[in-house]
Amino acid sequence: MKLDTSHMRYLTTDDFRVLQAVEQGSRNHEVVPTPLIHQMSGMRSQSGTSRAISDLAKLSLISKMRNIKYDGYRLTYNGIDYLALKTMLNRDTVYSVGNTIGVGKESDIYKVSDKNGNSRVMKIHRLGRTSFQSVRNNRDYLKKSNQGASWMDLSRLAAGKEYQFMSMLYSKGFKVPEPFDNSRHIVLMELIEGYPMRRLRKHKNIPKLYSDLMCFIVELANSGLIHCDFNEFNIIIKDEVEDENDCGFVVIDFPQCVSIQHQDADYYFQRDVDCIRRFFKKKLKYEPKPDSSMLDTNGFGDGYKYAYPEFARDVERSDNLDELVQASGFSKKHPGDRSLETAVEGMRNPVYDNLDDEISDEKTEDEKSEDEDSGEEEYYDSEFDDESSGNDSEDSQEEENERII
Numbered sequence: 157m158k159l160d161t162s163h164m165r166y167l168t169t170d171d172f173r174v175l176q177a178v179e180q181g182s183r184n185h186e187v188v189p190t191p192l193i194h195q196m197s198g199m200r201s202q203s204g205t206s207r208a209i210s211d212l213a214k215l216s217l218i219s220k221m222r223n224i225k226y227d228g229y230r231l232t233y234n235g236i237d238y239l240a241l242k243t244m245l246n247r248d249t250v251y252s253v254g255n256t257i258g259v260g261k262e263s264d265i266y267k268v269s270d271k272n273g274n275s276r277v278m279k280i281h282r283l284g285r286t287s288f289q290s291v292r293n294n295r296d297y298l299k300k301s302n303q304g305a306s307w308m309d310l311s312r313l314a315a316g317k318e319y320q321f322m323s324m325l326y327s328k329g330f331k332v333p334e335p336f337d338n339s340r341h342i343v344l345m346e347l348i349e350g351y352p353m354r355r356l357r358k359h360k361n362i363p364k365l366y367s368d369l370m371c372f373i374v375e376l377a378n379s380g381l382i383h384c385d386f387n388e389f390n391i392i393i394k395d396e397v398e399d400e401n402d403c404g405f406v407v408i409d410f411p412q413c414v415s416i417q418h419q420d421a422d423y424y425f426q427r428d429v430d431c432i433r434r435f436f437k438k439k440l441k442y443e444p445k446p447d448s449s450m451l452d453t454n455g456f457g458d459g460y461k462y463a464y465p466e467f468a469r470d471v472e473r474s475d476n477l478d479e480l481v482q483a484s485g486f487s488k489k490h491p492g493d494r495s496l497e498t499a500v501e502g503m504r505n506p507v508y509d510n511l512d513d514e515i516s517d518e519k520t521e522d523e524k525s526e527d528e529d530s531g532e533e534e535y536y537d538s539e540f541d542d543e544s545s546g547n548d549s550e551d552s553q554e555e556e557n558e559r560i561i
């Protein structure tokens with residue numbers, strides 16, 4: 157689903173008023189009846205509403221639905237994109253939209269700029285995109301998820317959760333991107349200049365990087381949370397670090413986090429640990445050696461902590477972020493939103509081998525052996541530069557971006 161902002165600046169205040177009315181009406185109507193749209197928009201003349209409706213439908217921001225009982229309109233993904241962007245424009249957090257820098261199964265990631273030209277990342281949640289497509293193909297556009305919430309509602313919930321998690325974690329000093337804004341299904345955050353850890357083949361201190369990642373998992377759990385999708389795809393290795401001792405990683409992608417009180421907490425924790433272990437063993441040929449004399453304190457030979465953390469042994473609660481952000485499973489009394497739960501269940505460490513876009517980025521065996529031969533002090537795959545962060549200066553990036561007002 158592409159984000160086309162080209163019509164944004166031509167929409168009038170009335171158009172937005174009517175678009176917002178369709179959104180409001182969608183809360184309790186699958187198809188919002190035209191008279192209700194008019195009423196909620198607060199527009200004075202019916203003809204004004206009709207004109208706006210017709211313009212919005214032409215741009216596919218709303219779509220006309222024929223119901224058995226009445227005709228009406230429904231907000232489309234384009235429509236909710238426009239509403240969220242407009243909100244962020246009004247708050248001065250976004251000014252222009254640039255290229256896509258990542259397409260996940262459940263999200264689109266864009267590089268955007270604020271008014272001062274600072275680059276940021278805009279993550280648009282698109283939960284159930286695949287199911288949504290097939291729903292549309294079946295012409296059963298109105299089908300709701302099993303629990304009664306639409307995919308659009310769930311995307312909105314997921315974005316809200318992610319923003320809350322990130323805000324809390326950032327304020328506590330965790331290595332996560334700084335979150336700037338959230339509207340509906342969109343989260344705006346700091347752009348991390350770097351590359352996904354899955355491309356990492358060399359690093360100045362692999363044992364320390366491993367240990368720092370394990371410490372992150374344990375500290376996160378001490379604060380009450382488990383990431384549940386902690387792997388080489390959701391860890392960005394920064395291009396540059398200020399502090400020499402900094403291993404330069406940042407963790408992203410939080411909507412599926414659970415509380416350490418979740419009934420499967422032990423399992424999710426262990427799986428996060430195992431994912432990192434597996435990556436280091438397979439791609440970096442590194443396995444921490446437990447130091448037998450230090451086994452009890454969980455140290456290991458290289459002098460770093462947490463060769464292989466265990467939930468029951470190593471997690472000691474020191475904070476209650478899970479309760480503050482109402483992470484899934486934080487309390488039996490508050491089981492969380494079941495429909496969101498079901499929807500994000502698949503995001504908890506899914507099988508990445510099926511993701512074409514991610515696989516296509518992987519190096520071929522030939523490229524790998526070339527790298528090994530070259531012996532260059534290169535920490536990652538340079539092809540990535542051409543693909544995404546590019547060699548644009550801030551200025552040229554600014555030109556490429558599409559102004560949305």
Ligand code: ADP
Pocket residue numbers: 257258259260261262263264265277279333345346347348349352389390392408409410
């Ligand atoms: P998904 O939930 O679809 O997996 P992610 O949050 O993991 O979405 O983002 C997908 C990809 O977009 C990441 O793998 C990363 O390459 C890129 N990305 C996401 N957030 C940022 C960020 N703040 N800075 C730089 N790149 C990012």
Ligand code: MG
Pocket residue numbers: 260389390409
């Ligand atoms: Mg991800």
